[in-house]
Amino acid sequence: MPKFRKVTLLLYVVMIMFPFFYLFLLSLSAEWKFPDLTPNYFGIKNWQQIFSSQSGLGTSFITSLFISFFVALTSTSLGFYVSRYISYHPRRHTMSMLAYFPYVIAPVVFGACMIYFFLKMRLFGTLYGVILAQSFVAFPYALIFFTSFWGEKIQSYEQLVATLGGNVMQGFLKVTLPLAKGMLMICFFQTFLISWFEYGLTSIIGVGKVETLTIKVFLFIKESNFYFGALSCCLLILPPLFLIYLNKRYVFNKIL
Amino acid sequence: MKILESMLSKNSENKISLGLFFVLAILPVAAAFSYAVLYSFGVVGIANEGFTFRFWKEVLSTGEFIQSFGYSAAISAVSMVISISLALYLTIIFHKDFENKILSFIAYLPLSLPGVVAAFFGVQVLSKSGFFSRLSYKIGWTEDLSGFPDLINDQYAIGIIITFVSVVAPFFLLLFLNIYENEKVDELHKLANSLGADRRQSIWKVEIPILLHKSKKLISLYLIFLMGAYEIPLILGREAPQMLSVLIVRDLKQYDLTKISEGYVIAVIYSIVIGMITYFIFSRQKQVYA
Amino acid sequence: MRRIFFILLTMIIFGCKDQKATNPTTDLLTLEWSEILTRANGSEVTFMMWQGSPDLNKYINEYIKPHLKEKHGITLNIVGGQGPEIVQLLMGEKQANVSDGQVDMVWINGETFFQLKAIDGLWGPFLDKIPNSKLIDLSNKFISTDFQQPIGGMEVPWSITQFALVHDSIETPTPPSTLPELAAYVKQNQGYFTISNDFSGMTLLKSFLAELSGSPHGLDGTFDEIKYSDLSEKLWAWINQHKKYFWKNGETFPSENTKLNQMYANGEIKISYGFGEGGIDDKINQGLIPKSTKVYPWKNGTIKNSNYLGIVSNSGNKAGAMVAINYFLSPDAQFRKADVSGVNANTVLSYDLLTADDKVKFDQIPKRLYGPSIEELKGHAIQEPDPRYMIKLYEDFRKYVIEK
Numbered sequence: 001m002p003k004f005r006k007v008t009l010l011l012y013v014v015m016i017m018f019p020f021f022y023l024f025l026l027s028l029s030a031e032w033k034f035p036d037l038t039p040n041y042f043g044i045k046n047w048q049q050i051f052s053s054q055s056g057l058g059t060s061f062i063t064s065l066f067i068s069f070f071v072a073l074t075s076t077s078l079g080f081y082v083s084r085y086i087s088y089h090p091r092r093h094t095m096s097m098l099a100y101f102p103y104v105i106a107p108v109v110f111g112a113c114m115i116y117f118f119l120k121m122r123l124f125g126t127l128y129g130v131i132l133a134q135s136f137v138a139f140p141y142a143l144i145f146f147t148s149f150w151g152e153k154i155q156s157y158e159q160l161v162a163t164l165g166g167n168v169m170q171g172f173l174k175v176t177l178p179l180a181k182g183m184l185m186i187c188f189f190q191t192f193l194i195s196w197f198e199y200g201l202t203s204i205i206g207v208g209k210v211e212t213l214t215i216k217v218f219l220f221i222k223e224s225n226f227y228f229g230a231l232s233c234c235l236l237i238l239p240p241l242f243l244i245y246l247n248k249r250y251v252f253n254k255i256l
Numbered sequence: 257m258k259i260l261e262s263m264l265s266k267n268s269e270n271k272i273s274l275g276l277f278f279v280l281a282i283l284p285v286a287a288a289f290s291y292a293v294l295y296s297f298g299v300v301g302i303a304n305e306g307f308t309f310r311f312w313k314e315v316l317s318t319g320e321f322i323q324s325f326g327y328s329a330a331i332s333a334v335s336m337v338i339s340i341s342l343a344l345y346l347t348i349i350f351h352k353d354f355e356n357k358i359l360s361f362i363a364y365l366p367l368s369l370p371g372v373v374a375a376f377f378g379v380q381v382l383s384k385s386g387f388f389s390r391l392s393y394k395i396g397w398t399e400d401l402s403g404f405p406d407l408i409n410d411q412y413a414i415g416i417i418i419t420f421v422s423v424v425a426p427f428f429l430l431l432f433l434n435i436y437e438n439e440k441v442d443e444l445h446k447l448a449n450s451l452g453a454d455r456r457q458s459i460w461k462v463e464i465p466i467l468l469h470k471s472k473k474l475i476s477l478y479l480i481f482l483m484g485a486y487e488i489p490l491i492l493g494r495e496a497p498q499m500l501s502v503l504i505v506r507d508l509k510q511y512d513l514t515k516i517s518e519g520y521v522i523a524v525i526y527s528i529v530i531g532m533i534t535y536f537i538f539s540r541q542k543q544v545y546a
Numbered sequence: 547m548r549r550i551f552f553i554l555l556t557m558i559i560f561g562c563k564d565q566k567a568t569n570p571t572t573d574l575l576t577l578e579w580s581e582i583l584t585r586a587n588g589s590e591v592t593f594m595m596w597q598g599s600p601d602l603n604k605y606i607n608e609y610i611k612p613h614l615k616e617k618h619g620i621t622l623n624i625v626g627g628q629g630p631e632i633v634q635l636l637m638g639e640k641q642a643n644v645s646d647g648q649v650d651m652v653w654i655n656g657e658t659f660f661q662l663k664a665i666d667g668l669w670g671p672f673l674d675k676i677p678n679s680k681l682i683d684l685s686n687k688f689i690s691t692d693f694q695q696p697i698g699g700m701e702v703p704w705s706i707t708q709f710a711l712v713h714d715s716i717e718t719p720t721p722p723s724t725l726p727e728l729a730a731y732v733k734q735n736q737g738y739f740t741i742s743n744d745f746s747g748m749t750l751l752k753s754f755l756a757e758l759s760g761s762p763h764g765l766d767g768t769f770d771e772i773k774y775s776d777l778s779e780k781l782w783a784w785i786n787q788h789k790k791y792f793w794k795n796g797e798t799f800p801s802e803n804t805k806l807n808q809m810y811a812n813g814e815i816k817i818s819y820g821f822g823e824g825g826i827d828d829k830i831n832q833g834l835i836p837k838s839t840k841v842y843p844w845k846n847g848t849i850k851n852s853n854y855l856g857i858v859s860n861s862g863n864k865a866g867a868m869v870a871i872n873y874f875l876s877p878d879a880q881f882r883k884a885d886v887s888g889v890n891a892n893t894v895l896s897y898d899l900l901t902a903d904d905k906v907k908f909d910q911i912p913k914r915l916y917g918p919s920i921e922e923l924k925g926h927a928i929q930e931p932d933p934r935y936m937i938k939l940y941e942d943f944r945k946y947v948i949e950k
Contacts, residue, residue: 009353019377093538102284109505110285116300214370214372217376236370
């Protein structure tokens with residue numbers, strides 16, 4: 001049994017790590033065709049080209065960071081605030097069900113139907129339009145996420161604070177917020193990822209003017225050159241990897 | 257300070273929260289849905305001429321939409337079954353090993369791979385000229401390119417399913433591991449043993465039911481997500497049948513301007529079905545998570 | 547609370563109805579060119595173009611953008627999009643009554659030109675206002691007509707190109723150039739040919755249709771429904787009869803021509819095709835395809851067409867767009883675009899109308915190392931047919947071949 005376990009686990013690890021290594025390898029290659037198992041060229045010329053030419057990968061990276069950061073910040077904070085109201089509401093069951101709708105509809109279809117309104121609001125094809133559009137998907141997620149936080153336990157803490165003479169502000173800052181810290185971080189991380197990985201909705205509302213990293217990745221993938229595609233994928237994976245490293249212990253504290 | 261305080265107090269909080277809830281969560285969906293409905297009946301749309309049932313008739317009479325629906329549902333179901341089985345297996349057999357710091361970190365890595373990257377990677381390794389094909393050629397299993405089986409852009413959606421599984425299974429593995437720990441399934445397992453159950457019984461009648469029951473909502477959600485997936489089927493799918501989101505977007509972007517409304521018809525039907533399924537998931541829930 | 551919500555919703559629904567576009571344009575066409583230059587100076591122009599060619603993107607980003615900024619003070623922004631995307635954007639903006647649109651100039655031809663005209667999406671005619679347009683040979687039918695439609699000054703030619711087929715001269719020494727030859731070829735080389743479901747594939751189908759009509763001029767003239775249904779029936783019959791010998795047994799087709807290029811580079815297919823007279827030089831230079839790759843024409847002819855630049859009707863910076871287009875058309879920019887190691891696109895400027903200095907420059911453009919020049923393929927060039935053929939081909943290819 002132990003040997004079997006070792007083999008299976010090893011297989012598992014290999015399967016997980018393989019994509020990362022392969023993509024990294026591909027990004028450093030050129031002239032790698034069937035049936036070669038190793039590339040004919042191996043070096044950093046692709047990476048150099050990306051950062052020196054005006055391909056815009058650097059700007060896209062920063063644009064994506066900016067957008068995702070904002071979406072995560074607003075969705076998490078507003079979601080936290082509004083979910084409190086919903087969770088204590090007598091109609092909370094209906095309301096949280098309603099909150100699911102924007103979350104379950106495919107963002108790309110949602111985006112296609114929203115074009116008219118974004119045009120009217122003059123947000124179509126703008127950075128803030130994309131932030132808003134992505135928030136429409138991330139905010140419901142945050143709402144749903146936090147409903148599991150607000151419950152009897154927290155309510156009784158709030159009441160305890162009131163009984164002991166503290167005002168609402170003190171209760172919030174000194175009791176509720178610290179209790180929620182872990183969840184706030186997870187939610188920030190999750191909504192950041194939702195925005196970071198978003199393609200369909202962004203390509204429709206941003207109409208190609210707002211070039212996030214995923215849009216760029218898609219562009220490179222569509223062009224015949226897949227070495228650059230692999231390179232863009234590597235860039236796309238870096239922040240999530242970094243965030244996971246930071247947040248690992250926070251990611252799965254509460255179940256939806 | 258005062259403003260913040262009043263925001264947190266129960267009374268005015270009602271109005272602001274309710275307002276935010278409507279504007280950010282309800283209104284967008286309602287507006288998008290209304291627009292799609294109007295477009296599907298030809299009421300809006302530059303190339304349209306006014307209210308008509310024409311588009312609805314056209315879509316409902318051709319088989320393409322129903323086929324796409326069934327296709328998407330089947331792919332989603334198969335992917336979920338495989339993912340959950342894998343995740344359950346790994347959780348139940350290896351949960352102790354995953355307490356190891358390194359292994360546990362590795363288990364989180366797949367979360368950093370988005371659909372686009374997974375699909376691109378899928379093409380790189382599964383295509384006829386991809387990595388696995390080259391391996392099999394070197395080993396001697398296939399004689400040339402065409403000997404390698406069709407794994408992507410094929411009718412059984414093998415490439416799509418494999419990619420879905422590679423994205424979904426890791427998430428469920430982590431979820432199940434988490435539930436396992438939180439619900440102290442290990443203790444329950446020991447308890448079952450002490451009451452006379454053997455290993456098999458305790459797995460099938462105690463551990464699996466608990467893990468599945470606690471994640472029921474997420475499983476249903478993921479089923480819906482996979483059905484409406486866009487990027488992965490866009491890259492790895494074939495021209496026909498197409499998964500729902502790809503079909504809808506294709507219809508909305510087509511050359512024949514007078515037929516765009518058909519795309520909106522499908523979008524409306526898709527939304528209604530998803531809405532109904534969501535409602536169904538919720539109405540079955542008697543218990544609210546504390 | 548519910549009442550307010552429903553009132554809001556109703557307002558939105560009723561607000562969706564189409565509104566007449568009120569868009570008074572100051573009559574730029576009456577101004578002097580120098581005034582237009584002044585107006586354009588310091589402004590931003592957004593150009594919507596197909597971004598599928600790395601060389602073209604490099605040309606735009608590294609040559610055009612900086613020069614446009616330096617010479618005319620214009621900041622050029624690029625947005626990706628082609629064909630239906632452009633039309634839908636315009637349609638959406640018209641419906642929402644947007645008077646200052648997302649894009650100013652667009653890269654179009656054929657059916658996109660047709661549809662934009664149909665929705666009143668183009669501004670013009672402005673061709674005559676562009677100084678460099680005097681260097682274009684408008685007597686060339688391949689330039690002055692766009693898919694059988696006279697351009698009428700509503701769009702400005704940018705490049706001219708011919709569609710051709712590609713093969714590896716070592717692997718496939720005698721490639722097929724007629725339908726019967728193709729039939730024999732796919733039988734002997736099963737799985738190495740396919741039709742891409744995009745503008746490249748449809749252009750190939752137009753060559754097939756023309757062959758079935760019996761002459762290179764078979765598809766000329768306005769759209770003929772009867773001719774189309776007759777010829778297309780034969781076409782689908784031919785394809786369906788032979789598709790089992792195609793790539794993936796003809797059960798599926800690649801969705802775009804970049805995939806086709808990838809498959810040719812990988813050896814998955816052996817016959818490829820494309821505009822830019824086959825477009826092989828840059829790929830050979832990048833090491834993507836073998837040096838033995840050659841281009842060849844279809845016997846009954848392949849499509850030769852021009853692509854154009856247009857200004858959208860709701861552009862907020864028509865002056866800037868005109869100046870930018872003028873620059874795109876300048877001998878300098880066209881010369882750079884003809885660079886064999888770069889974009890390698892043919893100029894639309896008439897050699898005879900150039901200045902002596904420019905003539906010398908153009909004389910010195912090195913010949914393509916691998917692909918033919920557009921002159922060499924002249925004998926096999928056929929006109930683009932009416933855009934409705936293309937629109938119907940897209941639809942019917944899906945209906946009668948893909949979904950069968």
